Amino acid sequence: MSQTLALFPVPRGGFNKRLKQAAQLYPGGYAERFIWGGKSWLLCASANVLVYPKFFAQGKTSPQGIAVCQLQGRKFIYAWDKVGVLVCFLGDKEKVSALVTLLLQRKHFRPQLWLDDASQAALLDVTAEIPNEDKHPWPTLSDREQQKLKMYSVKRLSSKPWLGLVSIISLLVFIGYGLNTWAPWHSEPEWQDPGVAFEARLATTGANIIPLLRLDYNQQLMLQQLLGWQLERVEYSPQSVRYRLRRETGSIQSLRDYARKHALAVQLNEGYAQLTRAIQLPSAISAPSDVQWHTVTELTDWLDFQLTLWLPSSRLKLGKLQRVANWQQQQITIELHDYHLPDLLTLAGILDGLPLQLTQGAFQVQSHLISGQITMQAIGALG
Known part of the structure; x- marks a missing residue:
């Protein structure tokens, strides 16, 4: 997690709650949902960036992997294993380099590696021990593929004009229930x-x-x-x-x-x-x-x-x-x-x-x- 990018796990029935959190964190930001490891995730950002995790999930590229590219003038790193997401972070080169070093020290973790041209040079030292057959160039995406990876406005996703009607109906039901059940002469202890x-x-x-x-x-x-x-x-x-x-x-x-x-x-x-x-x-x-x-x-x-x-x-x-x-x-x-x-x-x-x-x-x-x-x-x- 960083100041310009955040990843939320989305539990069943919890999408609206996560959208609300995304709207609080990035009022004018963007978000998109994707599935990884059988779980739902919501990626949010202050700018409309491509959701590369969605690309790697759709391709089922490898059960273990690390992907690093230049994004918004910083380094974006996404890492995963068979269970789920390990890292999703946007930051400076030094921190991303430290994260890659730490990931490669994990037991039983032999990832495939995807790097764009700028990241290949920046991470040359920390990725030197990875076999060449496990290294891959950054994927070249068609316009149609890029369109599928774009985010949507958080305001648009969280906009529900029908909620006002539901709220009014709920309020009327609540008032009707209260008038039928509440009696001012009852003096039962107040529940805390x-x-x-x-x-x-x-x-x-x-x-x-x-x-x-x-x-x-x-x-x-x-x-x-x-x-x-x-x-x-x-x-x-x-x-x-x-x-x-x-x-x-x-x-x-x-x-x-x-x-x-x-x-x-x-x-x-x-x-x-x-x-x-x-x-x-x-x-x-x-x-x-x-x-x-x-x-x-x-x-x-x-x-x-x-x-x-x-x-x-x-x-x-x-x-x-x-x-x-x-x-x-x-x-x-x-x-x-x-x-x-x-x-x-x-x-x-x-x-x-x-x-x-x-x-x-x-x-x-x-x-x-x-x-x-x-x-x-x-x-x-x-x-």
Whole structure:
């Protein structure tokens, strides 16, 4: 997924919902539906581009494949296997090259490769080990074939002039039913929809980890300049961030001055100091109705892929999946081992915009290398 292109799986009966999401993401954009691996997909874009996945699906070209071409001044990559779509992405050359490298490392994955002329030169190094018999030139399409691959306006696809009549009829039926069933003198307890209550909690729970990761990065940078004190441990919670420092040659007065300057509370104990900063995190999901929701499984699969790509020695651990009405939540833990401080910003970039709520986190710091874990709640919605 990128800023100019998105791919949605379309569950049975869910086409209209996906169109609505496409219209929110690309109000003046385009979309087209295609079938792959027995599943329906909706490809959306900000510009009217050719739906090349539809071409490869129609031709049943190969059970495994990677296709890369120049599109809208960037690189478009589409990869698949027998099960379904692996990657559909529009981005710069470096990221597409990294994706190809990662795909070729998959077990039992020997793809056929389609590259246009520009991509052959750009990806020469990463595709050198693919046998020549598995490499193919980019398909030349006739005008008729190109016409079949064109997208349609999202507004046109989602336009349903008959919905107004249906809404009026539904409203009249609802009013008639209400007049026959509602009695103001009844005093039965009001039923609370658990799904509505859960959604309300999402909007009000302050647990967005992104500001905390950026705050911690800057705080650790400054603590490295505090003479005579060695940072050993960092702890996260939605209400505070704590730093444990070991005293070497530093003075307590300089520590107190530093803490006062940066709004940190100080606690001293036998050669160690704990600095605590109270925080008030914003909600990670302040407007649930505006979020493009996926299931938790889709969310964690995407997150696992991104962590493997950008923080390869990290590990994603999944807890028990729970359901509340049409919502899902799952505890997830990201483990990091021997990472440098700037990698916190990389992690923030991966997590930014995802429906994740911080539970807790703890890192050990040794020789400026960070090891530890962050635990969060991943939130999803059923289609």
